[in-house]
Amino acid sequence: MAGEQVSQLKRKVMLAGAKPFWEEQLKRLFVKESWEFFTAAADVEPIREMLRIYNIPVIIYVWPAERQATERLDALQRLADILALGYEYGIESVYFVSTAAAVKSEDAARAADGMGMVAEEAVLAWSKWALIPVTIIRLPEVYGPDSGPGDGLVARTLYASLKNIALPRMDDETSPRDFLYSADAVYGIYRAVARQCQGKILNLGTGKGLAAGDFASWMKNVTELPSIDEGTARFQSFPYVQPVLETRTAQQELGWRLKYGRLEGLKQTWDYIQAKVEADNLAAHSQAKRVKWRQWRDRLIPYVENALGAALMTGIAYLQHGTTINPQTQLDVNFVYIGTMGLLYGKRHSFIAMAASTLIFVGAALARGGELVSLIYVPENILHVTAYLFTAALTGYFADARRFEREAVAWQKQQADERQAFMRGLYEDNLAVKDKLYRQIVNSDDSIGRLYRIIKRLDSVEPENIFNQAAAVTAEILNVEHIAIYVVGTDGHYLRQKIRMGDLASRQPRSLRVADYAYLQDLLQEQTIFVNRELVKDTPDLAAPIVHQGTVIAVLAIYGMSFEQWSLYEQNLLSITTRLISASMARAYRYEQEVQEKRFVAGTRILQADEFRKIIRELQERRKLQGDLPVAVLKVDMAGMDYEKLDARLGRMIRNEDFVGVGNDGVYILLPEADGNVTAMVQARLANADVRTHVCEAVG
Structure with missing residues (x-):
């Protein structure tokens, strides 16, 4: 209890x-x-x-x-x-x-x-x-x-060194692990x-x-094996650094x-591995000897048994006063001997037994006083030896027949296994074809699976990344090539191009004045998809609003659509896509508000170093996506200024699309879509605000 x-x-x-x-x-x-x-x-x-x-x-x-x-x-x-x-x-x-x-x-x-x-x-x-x-x-x-030979680099090295085989090679010889x-x-x-x-x-x-x-060196201090640091006996490389x-x-x-400590632990590991390898070698050597002896034993046993049988028959003939025929049963015991060898081991050993029985029979007759020549001419003796031969052939045949039958069964099983493997191969090929057809169906243009995989890329909390993915997702879903996304300014009177894809989008103006385009006025007010049914020049074929909290924050415009794409189906796809983009953008804005303190230097709109690196990566992705994206990099001279003063002086000096952030060696301003003239103009404007800058090739 x-x-x-x-x-x-x-x-x-x-x-x-x-x-x-x-x-x-x-x-x-x-x-x-x-x-x-x-x-x-x-x-x-x-x-x-x-x-x-x-x-x-x-x-x-x-x-x-x-x-x-x-x-x-x-x-x-x-x-x-x-x-x-x-x-x-x-x-x-x-x-x-x-x-x-x-x-x-x-x-x-x-x-x-x-x-x-x-x-x-x-x-x-x-x-x-x-x-x-x-x-x-x-x-x-x-x-x-x-530990075994596959349990990590230390074990692999120690086992390889002990067995005198090639050692692993490290890719990086300077970084630690x-x-x-x-x-x-x-x-x-x-x-x-x-x-x-x-x-x-x-x-x-x-x-x-x-x-x-x-x-x-650590390995060599304990093992004292010269092969540890040999550079010539190395094989496949692996990433050493962790x-x-x-x-x-x-x-x-x-x-x-x-x-x-490392040396103490390695010594204990080395002692264990040495003992284990030695024990494994002894076990392997013992096993090899057992296998070899078993093979010799299996080969010798039939001959030994045959010899013992011959000796037994000789003894029986001696006890029966020089005859192999038992006087009570009138049975020649040599037939039992020959039949046993034939049934157990086949024709080879049955004929050996037949030869031994013939020698015993002749020897017994000679021992009784007979002569070899006279024995040959006695018909009963010839018939007796012939009976030996018949018994050996008959019993050996049965044993060999059974052996052939077992081999045939094994061969049939092998053939059946091969046929099964062949049928399984056909089944797997058919299964692969079925899976391929299934993927073709699932990946068709209007399949839910395909749309889900495409739209899943919008699952992000970085607004810059969402703008990048929005263009790529729209291009893939609607199968179009020319897309531009315009961001609505804070005053709502101007739209500035955020991202573009395709030649037609590249030809569009970088900023749009809402008052100059009737379709933009209707789109911003009604928040519905615009379709260019009148084929108005310098107007997108389709345009859709991206809405956040009831306000249009961006406009997605599509150019150069083919005639087949002018359908209600395409408009519905665009409507669904922009709603999903809007939902992702809303989630990103909420996230940005929640992590405002972590994203920016306290009390300013200057991005922290990690967040600034994210913006740089997103601009690099945007450049890959749209082919060209001039970005000017200005490094700020912070002499006599702190972050709060810089933020106050910048004020309205830079655009909403520009970024200010902390790099490794200072504060930088990124100006997307800025050529040499624009960069010089911005520098002059900043100089008027007592912010001195100089152009850099990249963020340091």
Whole structure:
């Protein structure tokens, strides 16, 4: 009874996801601390039963460290299944063990493990929806005992060095990569779970990375193998660099500290790998000897049995006073010997037995006083030997027939397997054709799937990006080439061209005065689609308003439409598209208002450095989209000014389409659609406001 009470007091945790080499170490630590430790099965149903029966409150999900695409897709699906089961059975917390490669370093275009980054975002999004706290624990490469040849760079290098095979080659020999001993990693995970650290992002690691050269020296200090730093015996390259993450948060939240130094941990890992390789070699050598001996045994056993049978028959003939025929049964025991060999091993051994029986028969006759010549001329002796031959042939035939039958069955099975493989190939080809036809249907011009995939690009919170995507989306949905988007000015009297696509759009004026165009007056007032039915010159074929909070903020104009596109269907598509653009723009404006303080320097309209870089990227994308986009870059002389003074002096000196932001080495002004004359005019206007600038090639 007391044992049951103690068992009920035990806390419970389940490990799911990938199977790391340090799983047993983690299990031993939890069990030592009086936890009940469960390991998730491969299938979903056993996991469901485990959660239902044992009421497990904590799940540790391990993301696979290696970056195989198929494994990552399976891991995402398995992660979704585990989270769904956890929500269904009321788990209390999730600890997602990720990899440092899921973090994008400052000098990288993207994270080394993009799928890992997606998995982290998915887990955090699920946490907000399910209201279940999730803690992300990021690990660098983990090394230590129990590791196999594929468990990270350290294990691969040590195994390769020990087996005297080619070593991995690093792409970047200067940037760092962190390594953490498995005991420290396991202890950090345990501390996070035991202390119920929830809703945090914890980075475990040494905080100090090793460049490729330092890594080689680290290996060589322990292994003392000359092949560690040989440059001639290297094979396929791999991305060595991974972000080295700060561990301050983990140390403060968990009281976690490194227990093992790099050299100590590597020595223990090296000792384990040496012992394991030696044991594997002994086992492989022993297995090879067993296989070789088994082959010799299988070959020798029939001959040994045949020899023993011949010796037995000789003994029986001796005991029967020089005859092989039993006096009571009148049966020649050699027939049993020949038949047994024939039925067991086929014609070869039956004929060997027949020859041995003939020698025994002749020898027995000679022992009784007969002569060899006289034996040949006795018909009974000739018939007796002939009976031996017939028995050997008959029994050997039956044995060989059975063997041929087994081989025929095996051949038929092989043929059936080949036919099945062929039919499966046909099935998969048909399935591929079906999928291709399905994709053609789904990707047809008016399919919901195609429209969804196109419009999904509007899912952004950056107004500049939405303008870029609006033109591309409209061009793809309506199958048109010439599009211009005009932004309505603050006073509502002028429209300025924001983006353009195609030659016809490039020929349009960069700004429009509303009073000069009747269609613009009607469009801004009625907020409906304009159709150029009268074919008025210098007027778009179709134009639609982009509306925000009941006010037209931009106009989307289409030029050069073919005759077939002048239909109500195209107008409806344009109407739906502009509504979606308006919805995306409204979401972006709301987001911009909410993050106003983060986007701009406090109290000014000067963009922060990160936001300013986003604007630069969007302008680069716009240049790719429309082919030409002159952008003037002015660097501001900040001598005697701070950000507030600069913002006050700029006032109305620049357009709404211009951007002011903080670069790496100062404040810059970006002037889209500005040639040399416009740039000089703006500089003169700014100089009048006591803002000195000079033209730069790019933002520094």
